[in-house]
Amino acid sequence: MDESNGIRLDDSSNPPPEKSSLPGERQVIETDAPALGVQAEESNADQEPKPAERKRTTVRVEYKHSLATRWMHWINFPLLFVMIYSGILIYWADSQHEGLNAHHVYRIGIGDWTLFRFFPRWFYNNLNLKYQLAQGLAYHFFFMWFFALNGIAYVLYTVLSGEWRNLVPTRHSLAGAFHVVLHDLGLSKRPLPEQKFNDAQRIAYTGVVLMGVGSLLTGLAIYKPTQLHIITALLGGYEMARWFHFWLTLSYVGFFLMHVAQVIRAGWNNFRAMLIGYQVVPAQATKREEVSSGQDAP
């Protein structure tokens, strides 16, 4: 969902100078776009000046992701992977009893009718996921600390830095996200509004943090269902807590696939911003007056 639309025409919304170290700050410098090897503009053609103009477009560098955000993002990636992997080792122990378990928690179905069971035998057989319940539990209850702490640190940072303003959906985000979907599917030619994260991204990135909270809560409800039986009961009981925990995990997988697809779609410039923090964006004509030290466009 990282389509690069960090262009902000109106700099009057920038934070005051004392907050200038925040990622919301936009620095505008003009330079020759081809000299930077920026390819990303191609993928954003519909947001940008018409091709004839673009050839003469200069670029500016925009600070998009802070160092903390980048580290926490990339640390979360292997942690989430290990949590899911160890979770599968744990799920194997239950799903090996195909047909034995009357409750069939990990499946798509209703009542006695099952459309699909997680996971089929080939899944465990081919991926070497069998007979590792003890190891899976050990991994899960080891890395849960780091997964939770990294997530809590991210939420605290996002709140304290004010970055949450770019991430939390607004009243108009649902309609906005609908427009983003239409736009990304090529069904709407209307350009997306200029903002750091579009409405679909706001919903997705805030949603995935809420999912993280959900995973911690449902995880606790499964981990200590006697001592914390109030949480377990609020979630509808032990099996429902397991059901939520599992579907939250599948939702991460769904989020991940969509995220990667959108990142590929948005291109290298956008991806690079999650590495170096900076994104190169076209400097529009309206921005020129704000540039104090840029070179002249060719």
Added chain:
Amino acid sequence: MDKTPLDIEPGEIPRRTRRSLLIAGAAAAIGGGLWKWLNSWSRIDGLNAPFRKVLDFNAAIARGLFREGTRAPEYERSKAVRSFRRNGDIGLADLKIEDWRLQLVGVEHPASYVQYSKDITLWMYGTNPSTAESVDTGTGVPKKLVTHEDDAKGADVTMKPMEMPEKAHRSIPGLLLTMADVKKLPHVEMVTEFKCIEGWSEIVYWSGVRLRDLLAAFPPHIESASQLYSTEFVAGLPEYIAFETPDGQYYVGIERQVALHPQTLLAYELNGQALTPDHGAPLRLVTPLKYGVKQIKQIGRITYTNTRPRDYWHEQGYDYYAGL
């Protein structure tokens, strides 16, 4: 516009990209190295040391935080499953219920009880004639012992005949209680959710006696009084209770707080019927504070001890605490 530390010249981007990629590569290598390192430690009870340490750390937090002070939810009897799932038969043997005795070790003044035995390990369990027959009239090949995996798949399980290990006779003084002795304790019924470490759970209707009532009826004798929890519990109670099957094949240990919990039972009935052999006849441990792996079936011996007892699945790499 003022320059901030975040100002970079666009020409700097390739250099920054190289630097970030180098850092990312180094971080990935460190991460991969950490993963290998964590998995390279020698094993403590079937688990690489860092993971074992963290499981113990998690258990210490749970014990300190909860102190087993909560009662698990109880349910209407109608919510209980009619047929409780069978899972695991390690240590289960075919024995005559009338030949069964509960060996109790660590009681104070054991000789003062009529059930006293100078060596409880001399107790001989009888074998049901049916089993003896089936073994004799078989092909002569000893039956393959049912493994845990076979059992989990729902294979038909035949209880193996009772076989005492050769080193069983160890001159341990203690008590040999009969079922009648156990049933003299107050009868308790409980409908709680049983949770297996494999993931599944079922609501089960149990009847039996409270373990703490057994502790009260046959008070322990502990030579070195507990230091760990000296202010927390009545002095003189053991820190652990050890359980094992009559043949010693399956064994668990539980902490004192769990033993004293009102929902920790020695159960002899399931759904109002005497336990069947595959559910641990004649007497098993039931507690909603622990996963099923701790709820040992067919208890042969109970030992009061201040030393942490060995535990079957703990030795296979599972958490000792296994607390819920």
